[in-house]
Amino acid sequence: MKVETRPLTEADLPAARICNRTAFSTFYGMPDPSAFRRGADVIGPRWRVWPEGAMAVDVDGSLAAVGLMMHWGSVCILGPLTVLPKYWNTGLARRIMTALVEVIEHEDFAFTGLFTHPQSPTHIRLYEDYGFVMQRIIAVMAKPPMAEKAPVGLALFSEAADPEGELDSMQALTHGIEPGLDLRREVRSIAAGGLGETLILRDDRGLAGFAVCHHGPDSEASEGQMLVKFAGAASGAQAPDRFARLLAAIESHAEQRNLAKVIVGTNVGRSETYRIMQDAGYITEMNGIAMMRPAAEGYNRPEKFAIDDWR
Ligand SMILES: CC(C)(COP(=O)(O)OP(=O)(O)OC[C@H]1O[C@@H](n2cnc3c(N)ncnc32)[C@H](O)[C@@H]1OP(=O)(O)O)[C@@H](O)C(=O)NCCC(=O)NCCS
Structure with a gap:
């Protein structure tokens, strides 16, 4: 062979x-x-x-x-x-x-993360052999979108007058979540391939949050679903409120697109994010475990308001 x-x-x-x-x-x-x-x-x-x-x-x-x-x-x-x-x-x-x-x-x-099966000792052992260390649980959660009204300040990246300016603001926002964290490649790729939409939520201080959403053919979302690859709210005292509005924006977008289900994941180390999602009616469909190389908390911390899909 x-x-x-x-x-x-x-x-x-x-x-x-x-x-x-x-x-x-x-x-x-x-x-x-x-x-x-x-x-x-x-x-x-x-x-x-x-x-x-x-x-x-x-x-x-x-x-x-x-x-x-x-x-x-x-x-x-x-x-x-x-x-x-x-x-x-x-x-x-x-x-x-x-x-x-x-x-x-x-x-x-700064670190590499992965999502694996917590119940499988052989998966864990395989990754441990390459320097990955078990961290906390990642909850993959889901909810049928309710008929939410789109929150004030919601815009679509596909309609942005100044896409480069929007990308810069997104980069600054993610840098506040984790130094150097940068989702611009994902945003560009969705726009170029028509794989979904990036939602932009503004408030009187600028970019309050954004959500990189896959839906439709050739995307990472299953048929009839919307998969949030990443969404984050600007850090600071208003972050919980911004994040809750961002969740509402995500649901309203899914509703408008007639999608039956929104799929989002969060590391439970982002405990406030997890709690707000539970309060919003999201239910865990599957648990994974995050492994990190080198061992690090990263942005999996209570004061970080982000959801992402590592699968
Ligand atoms: C997990 C997977 C990638 C391992 O591939 P593989 O080529 O068989 O792995 P290797 O032969 O290099 O062996 C690596 C380890 O994986 C383990 N392994 C092999 N098949 C496995 C399986 N079906 N489930 C769990 N672990 C498995 C082996 O036992 C070995 O561990 P050990 O040497 O400590 O006993 C493969 O089984 C697979 O594709 N599974 C389905 C998809 C999946 O789970 N991917 C990983 C998601 S995090």
């Missing part, structure tokens, strides 16, 4: 999608691979945002394993990592991890 590790290319995307669906549907015991996050594509959008952060392993010339990462400025998020089930337990995940860690080490990240 000839095994080769190499960068993932655009031509690999269809095979990488199959690898991802087959691996996860097998893991979850789903007989139909297309039923796993039906209609969602986490491979294409992620590869387009940061192709250099994606690796593949070929076995005898065909793709057998794939791993991607997200570049959020000073923060890297690793995942998803998948191996075709017929090759499980032959060391392919370790090959991908070795290659991804090499990419990470050439960048200047």
